[in-house]
Amino acid sequence: MYLYFLRVADPSEKSDVQLSIRLADSVDLSVAKMSSKKKKHFLGMPAPLGYVPGLGRGATGFTTRSDIGPARDANDPVDDRHAPPGKRTVGDQMKKNQQENDDEEDLNDSNYDEFNGYAGSLFSSGPYEKDDEEADAIYNAVDKRLDERRKDRREQREREEIEKYRMERPKIQQQFSDLKRKLVEVSEEEWLNIPEVGDARNKRQRNPRHEKLTPIPDSFLAKHMHGSSDQHNSVDPRQLKYGAGLTTPYPRTGLNTPFPGGMTPGLMTPGSGELDMRKIGQARNTLMDMRLSQVSDSVSGQTVVDPKGYLTDLNSMIPTYGGDINDIKKARLLLKSVRETNPHHPPAWIASARLEEVTGKLQVARNLIMKATEMCPKSEDVWLEAARLQPGDSAKAVVANAVRHLPQSVRVWIRAADLETELKAKKRVLRKALEQVPNSVRLWKAAVELEDPDDARILLSRAVECCPTSVELWLALARLETYENARRVLNKARENIPTDRHIWITAAKLEEANGNTTMVDKIVDRAIASLRANGVEINRDQWIQDSEECDKAGSVATCQAIIRAVIGIGVEEEDRKHAWMEDAESCIVHGALECARAIYAYALQVFPSKKSVWLRAAYFEKNHGTRDSLEALLQRAVAHCPKAEVLWLMGAKSKWLAGDVPSARSILALAFQANPNSEEIWLAAIKLESENNEDERARRLLAKARSSAPTARVFMKSVKLEWVLGNIPRALDLCHEALHHYEQFPKLWMMKGQVFQQLDNVEDARQSYSQGLKKCPQSAPLWLLLSRLEECAGQLTRARAILEKARLKNPQHPELWLESVRLEYRAGLKNIASTLMAKAMQECPNSGILWAEAIYLESRPQRKTKSVDALKKCEHDPHVLLAVGKLFWSERKITKAREWFLRTVKIDPDLGDAWGYFYKFELQHGTQEQQEEVMKRCENVEPRHGELWCQMSKDINNWRKKPGEVLELVANKLTNTF
Incomplete structure (x- = not known):
């Protein structure tokens, strides 16, 4: 064992660091002395920068205060004591x-x-002062400004270079665009005769010279095994190892490998010494067929095992979880840790069981949840989860055990009743449940639902005693009782629950159902007074919602009584009219028409002289009521508002549409008395007579109107009547007389010019239009008529000049720009038309008719992109919506086209062209019901605008046609091709 010691001298003398190695327990001291006498070559040399002695052997360098000294300032001279x-x-x-x-x-x-x-x-080297900073900022601002001035020229130059590049190197799609257009001319026969591409490779590539290696099949090897032609269907048992497999790899050539130790296998055919694989396969198939035939049919004759599809049924056992297996393992570990930490925590057990269920281990999940029932026997959720995971009878046993542990659990009893299949068993379980939990409303409701009316009434009588605060039980009992008993039940319910409004509403509905409508208002008034006395706040919206429910249930008197009682609660006096009109519209949207009618009736009582309220009520009756209700309302309306001309006219029109012309005349006569010299009433009376072929009476009325109430419109109607009746000289005389008094009325000049055009008098028509434009230069229709006159006369240049002058007189007028574009397009100058359209879009960027025309001017592949731009600019313009609908129609997208046509007529029902296209579309792709629906809706709204619609409806040959007939004419004239 070597022990290393590091001895560090004074830090300033690191160059003299000496390393001594002491060997302990096994090294002689003399050897250490001899080694220390040798002079090492690195001793005395300066240490490298950042060197820490002993760092390679695990030592750690340290620094003392003598190295760095006390807290020195950054400006102090550097201490170079460590430098060599x-x-x-x-x-x-x-x-x-x-x-x-x-x-x-x-x-x-x-x-x-x-x-x-x-x-x-x-x-x-000098200091960077504030003046220098300001100067640099000024210079930078000047540079930036100069760069911005050059920015437009630079970007323009870049755009020109890009366009030039694209012109020189067009895309492949653009190169073949003309050829793609010519595909339209290819016939079906030519298309089918186009040759196939075939294999373009040469013969050498298709048939390479080198030979392909094909593996020899096993059947060939088996046939030629052992050099004989006999087929071997057996395996030498010596090639098998007893109980463990092969001792050596099984060779294809059939070499025999003896068993070690002379062991012999047990599966051998007698006398042959070999294992017959073919017979084993046959025996296996026979055994499988026997087993399937045994279990295929049960005693009742229903199939238990499908012998053909028993393997495919295993797909149901494949786990449906597609997540990562590592996540499942982590979840298992976490849940296991939670269970072990707190074994009495029910959510941990439930989560563990559901994890195993999701991963397909249903039995593991069942075992876990059953163990959970042992650890958490008082947990309702655990028992319910166990009952869910267990099959049929096992689930019943689990629920029975749960009931023993939790006899007061309503959810467990409900689950026990659900597991029963027979009705008697369900009733028996619920009866036992009610014995344990008699105050559970849910159990009483479940039990009552299973009984017939008589038994249900008996159960409910007991239920309201056990649960006197349940409104649902009281109301259910009242519905099953007779009238007298129901009144008593509701009275008891009010005594037990004095703060619930539904009991009062049910009482009112009960009185109404039994014909006692006089009590309905009293009950509702008492209800509001009683609820307020018991501290209940009257929520107006909730009561209106209850009235809507009564309306849908057929209790009209009750809903109207509720409306009258609560409509004024919580509404400021100055906001009443606005709030009530909104409430009526909301009821109409929700389908509660009687509630809306009651609101209008109450509003008319409060505001009897408000013309707007009468009009809203009249339109409501017109759209949702009957003719009798509308006429009755209008009679009361004109009595309160005799100066409202529109109310008189609505009444007269209703009588006229019903075929009662004398009544319509009498209404108009009364209107004359209330509104003498009224232009609208005069014109209505004239229209009534002219539409009913009373031409002489119409003439007399017009003559009287010209003498007593001369207006420009009266003269115009006089001229038109003579014109359509064929009395052209009289029409021109009346027109001259009218222009003498009303030369600023452009329609008179237009009618005069059109009469001359009908007579093929082009010069007089031109003079009439020119004189009219001098008097009415702001009339766009006059400019259009004069331009079209010159175009029909072949004077294209003059027509173009007229339109240009019209645009100067009327800037930003989209109709004039549109006519200019169409003029060039009809002349075949599509490039000029596109240029004019671009200018028009610059001057009128938000014009829907221009955007719609721009969509048609684009080529077919570009129309969809143009329609998207149009919708961004004019999202709710009917012309743009109509153009998009036509675009979908041309692409055979029937459903989308119908949706866009519906949106168009909903946004602007007065646009007759939209109805024409919609009707033509339904004629081609819709059913008979859809066509009739479009026709009916068009007749109800009576459209008056639209380019083609006005052209057809104002034609003198169609002046007596109804809106439905005009719609058919427009649809016949329209085309869906762009």
Whole structure:
């Protein structure tokens, strides 16, 4: 054993450190003395930098205060006591001075500064003051500003270079785009006659000269074994080792290896000395067939084992857990540690059992949970988990044991009842449970559900005695009792539970169901007073929700009584109208129409002179009520608001649609008395007569209206009536007379020009439009009519100039830009049309009609990208939504197209073109019910706008057609091709 000792002298004398080695117990002292006399070559030499004596042998260096001294300042001179003494010569000093001079005059390129040269800055050694910092900041700001000024030119130059590069080196997709378009012209026969590619390799590659090595099958070796042609179906028993396998590897050539010690195996055929493998296989198959046939059918005749699929059934035993096995092991160890630390902790046992269940070890899980029942016999969760993991009868035994340990557990009793398959057994278990836990509402409910009405009533009578605070049991008993007994039951329930509102509501519903509707309002009022007396806060939203439930249950009187009682609770006086209208809309959304009707009725009682409330109630009756209810409401409305023209008109229209024209006339006559010289009523009366083929009466009404209430619209209706009836001279005379009084009304100029166009008088039509534009330069339809007139006359340049002038007069007008784009497109100048569209999008970036047209102008592969951009800019614009729906239609995406058409007509039901496309789409891809639904919805909303819709509805040949007939005309004219 060697012992090493390190002796360190004064730290300043580390160069004189001596190492002495003392050998103990086995080394002679004289040998140590002889070795110490030898002079080592490293003695006296300075220690290397960072050297710690004995570090290689495990020693640790240390520093004393004499090394570093007391706390020295950073500016103190460095203590070089540990540095080796050195001798400086004159030559060394000269070399050092020469090196310093070389450093000062270093002319290397890396030492060159662009601003200061080789010598460096004259002021680099000086202090960096605040003035210098400000100057540098100013110079940096100037440089940054100059760089920003050059940024646009630099980016423009980079874009030009990229475009040039892409033009010179286009992508493969762009190179073959024209060829891909020509694939449309390829017929099906040409497509099928395209030759296959085949194998392009040469013959040498397809048929290499070198031979392929194919392994010889075992059947060939077995056939030629031992050099004979006989097939060997047996194995030499000497090749087997008794009870352990082969003594040597089994050779293919059939070499015989004798058994050691002369042992002989037991499985041999008599007399042959060899083991017949073929017979063993046959015997195995026979034995398996016998066993399967024995257990295939049970006594009842139902199959227990599937002889064909018994192996495939093993798939159900494959563990479904796909996690890491290491995680499972870690979880097992952790749970085992928890169980051992606290064996009476039920969650640890349950988690362990579920872990084994997840990993497919169901029996291990069962063993664990059964052990848990021993360790935690008072845990309800452990017993329930054990019952879940155990199969049928075993689960019943587990639950029976659980009941003995936990006779008061409701969940265990419920589980015991669920495990029973027969109804009588379930009832028996629940009866025993109620004997142990008579105050459990859950057990009473489960027991009552299994009984017939008579027995259930008896059980509920006992249940309310045991659980007098359960509202559900009281209400269930009241439903099973007769009217008189139910009243008594509810009275007892109110005495036991004076703070529950459902008992009062059930009492009101009971009175309503038995025809005693006069008591409903009294019961509801008493309920609110009683609940307030018992300190219950009346929550308005909860009561309205209860009224909605009553409405859905058919208790109309009860829901209306609740609304009248609580609608004004908690609402400020100035917010009543707004809050009540919101409540009515919410009820409509939830399908509680009677509640909404009750809210409107109460609001009309509070605000009888509010026109907006009457209108909301009228629209509600129009959409969700009957014609009689609507007319009754409108009669009361015009009595309270006789100056509301729209209410009179709604009443007259309702009578007219019902076919009662005399009643409609009488309503309009009353409206004239309440609103003399009203333009809307005059026009409604005129429309009523003209729509019912009473042309002379309509003329007389128009003449009277022109004399008593002359307006531009009255004159316009007069001109149109004569025009559609074919009296063109009279229409022109009326038009001249109207323009003499109302020259600022553009529709008169438009009608005058259209009459001349109908007469093929192009010059007079042009003059009419031109005069109208002088008087009404802001009318876009006039500009469009004049441009189209010139286009039809072949004056394309003049039409283009008219549109350009119109855009100057009306900047940022999307309809004018759209007409300009379409003009160029119809002329075949697609490039100019695209340029104009780009300018239009710059001037009107949020115009839906322009974005929709831009989608159509793009090539088919680019339309989807353009539609995404359009939706980002105009998400809720009906024209964009319609364009997207048409795009899906063209791609045969029927479901998506229908969804987008529905969104379009929902956002803007007044857009007739959307209804036309929707109807045409359903004609091609929808059912008869869907087509009728679109037609019905269109007739209800009566759209008035849309380019093609207005073109069809305002045609003089279609002036008497209903909205449904106009819809069919629009659908026939529309096309779904882009």
